[in-house]
Amino acid sequence: xxxxxxxxxxxxxxxxxxxxxxxxxxxxxxxxxxxxxxxxxxxxxxxxxxxxxxxxxxxxxxxxxxxxxxxxxxxxxxxxxxxxxxxxxxxxxxxxxxxxxxxxxxxxxxxxxxxxxxxxxxxxxxxxxxxxxxxxxxxxxxxxxxxxxxxxxxxxxxxxxxxxxxx
Numbered sequence: 579x580x581x582x583x584x585x586x587x588x589x590x591x592x593x594x595x596x597x598x599x600x601x602x603x604x605x606x607x608x609x610x611x612x613x614x615x616x617x618x619x620x621x622x623x624x625x626x627x628x629x630x631x632x633x634x635x636x637x638x639x640x641x642x643x644x645x646x647x648x649x650x651x652x653x654x655x656x657x658x659x660x661x662x663x664x665x666x667x668x669x670x671x672x673x674x675x676x677x678x679x680x681x682x683x684x685x686x687x688x689x690x691x692x693x694x695x696x697x698x699x700x701x702x703x704x705x706x707x708x709x710x711x712x713x714x715x716x717x718x719x720x721x722x723x724x725x726x727x728x729x730x731x732x733x734x735x736x737x738x739x740x741x742x743x744x745x
Contacts, residue, residue: 583625586617590628594637598708605658637667637693649709652697662701667693668710674703687717699723 590610591601604610605621611631613621631742632638674686686703700708723745 584615584617584622584696585625585628586620586622589625590623593625593628594632635667649701649705651705654700660694660699662699662709669693671706 587601587605588598591598594601601610605613611623611627614624614627615622629638648664649662651660652658653660668690670691672689674688676684677687678684687700688703688706689698689700690706691698
């Protein structure tokens with residue numbers, strides 16, 4: 579008997595130490611390898627495929643978050659303003675800390691270690707949250723919630739037409 583280690587988005591997220599939303603975003607943006615099959619209608623892969631992909635892209639052994647939008651940040655060692663491109667893998671992130679702006683305002687910032695070059699970068703905390711898909715206003719999350727609401731409404735209408743409503 580052959581034992582296959584089959585994983586879906588939930589297992590990928592658990593094993594790589596990220597939110598399930600992040601794994602779903604990887605698939606949605608075409609970053610995951612092509613699915614190798616389905617289980618109960620959901621995409622599935624062998625763990626060996628995902629592990630090889632995660633190792634090759636720097637997502638294994640790190641936080642595995644990535645910058646989904648191009649943004650501007652500061653490279654910490656030299657203070658240079660740089661463009662942070664999509665696909666950057668974050669190995670480590672600092673807790674938010676206060677930073678005083680020239681106008682006297684204080685904003686929360688974070689620093690993160692990029693896997694590709696081993697450099698630390700600094701961004702406003704809200705920019706980091708949006709760039710990694712962790713912000714509450716993430717469009718992908720809203721789309722998933724809306725799709726779930728529509729599916730639920732369709733099921734209720736179908737059940738009502740059959741005279742079977744829950745409750």
